Amino acid sequence: MGNFTKWLGAGLGFTLGGPIGSIIGFAVGSFVDGFSKEDVLREFQEAQTKGTTRKIQSGDFEISLLILASVVIKADGKVDQRELDFVRSQFVGMYGKERANHAFKLFSGIIKKDISTHQVCVQIRQHMPHASRLQLVHFLFGIAKADEFVTEVEVNEIKKIAGYLNINQYDYESIKAMFYDASDSAYKMLEITKSATDDELKKAYRKMAKKYHPDKLQGIGPEHIKGAEEKFLQIQNAYEKIKKEREIN
Numbered sequence: 001m002g003n004f005t006k007w008l009g010a011g012l013g014f015t016l017g018g019p020i021g022s023i024i025g026f027a028v029g030s031f032v033d034g035f036s037k038e039d040v041l042r043e044f045q046e047a048q049t050k051g052t053t054r055k056i057q058s059g060d061f062e063i064s065l066l067i068l069a070s071v072v073i074k075a076d077g078k079v080d081q082r083e084l085d086f087v088r089s090q091f092v093g094m095y096g097k098e099r100a101n102h103a104f105k106l107f108s109g110i111i112k113k114d115i116s117t118h119q120v121c122v123q124i125r126q127h128m129p130h131a132s133r134l135q136l137v138h139f140l141f142g143i144a145k146a147d148e149f150v151t152e153v154e155v156n157e158i159k160k161i162a163g164y165l166n167i168n169q170y171d172y173e174s175i176k177a178m179f180y181d182a183s184d185s186a187y188k189m190l191e192i193t194k195s196a197t198d199d200e201l202k203k204a205y206r207k208m209a210k211k212y213h214p215d216k217l218q219g220i221g222p223e224h225i226k227g228a229e230e231k232f233l234q235i236q237n238a239y240e241k242i243k244k245e246r247e248i249n
Helices: 002-011 018-031 037-049 058-073 081-095 097-110 117-127 130-145 152-164 169-177 185-189 198-211 214-220 222-246
Strands: none
Touching: 018 058, 018 097, 018 117, 058 081, 058 097, 058 117, 058 130, 058 152, 081 097, 081 130, 081 222, 117 130, 117 152, 130 152, 130 169, 130 214, 130 222, 152 169, 169 185, 185 222, 198 222, 214 222
């Protein structure tokens, strides 16, 4: 258990407090008899003393993903194994097997907890920059699509989360379009309509490329850059698709 608590104490910042901290305490206590939120906080305080914590860390993004993923997975009233496998594979890809095992062990406790989505999202948006919150929503759509069918209740849950995270309708629709192969998906990704002029198209692409550039996520760890690069590539592909349709050089 020592390695697990050291992972929590050294890897987390703002998520050890507030409603998210309570969820972490519950989750750990659900699989370790006699372990409480206070034990987690003790690890955090030891890490603070050693100067290894800061306001936001890679682990904070990690924990936020786990909690919001559990909300989306349970949204349709059942826990699909394909969705769980997707979460595990994403975490192994981002963090490596050992760290992913720690995260998934915690996830097994989190998913048992009734969560106030609003309270959790308020805490996240108070500490996490806009680009990181966009990446959270992108990840959540990936989870919902993991069983090859995104239900209306899952979409509504992600939309609600996006609203709580102060992500506007245009940004939400842009990310959503990355997971749907519709005739206007490329336009939605760039936050424009088919009636946009060529100049408006170019302007929209520059704006979105800047918004979704992977450099925006440098502060929360290199392990999260891959997802940002995938999102950035989709914006580029959407732009190239429209250019080809319009025969723009």
